[in-house]
Amino acid sequence: MSSGEAEPGKARSAGIVSIFIACIALSNLVCGFIYLAFGGPDGSGVWSGFGVSYKPARFVIIYLLTKLGFS
Numbered sequence: 001m002s003s004g005e006a007e008p009g010k011a012r013s014a015g016i017v018s019i020f021i022a023c024i025a026l027s028n029l030v031c032g033f034i035y036l037a038f039g040g041p042d043g044s045g046v047w048s049g050f051g052v053s054y055k056p057a058r059f060v061i062i063y064l065l066t067k068l069g070f071s
Contacts, residue, residue, distance in 0.1 A: 015059065022056035025049050 032045025 015063065018056045018059040021052065025053035025056060028052055 026049070028045055029049030032040075032043055032047070032049050035045050036043045
């Protein structure tokens, strides 16, 4: 195994955790948009939801590139 590869079990676990993080990010975004709709001044939930959604988005991109054979 080279330094760029992951063990299958650990990669699967990382994918599952990434899906949980994506659910949390989505709920944070929804709550942030509801907060904005009711007149929230800064939209803090929206911005933190975008920040939390970075990891799942990165995982999906890496997963797709790996499955398509680009790595």
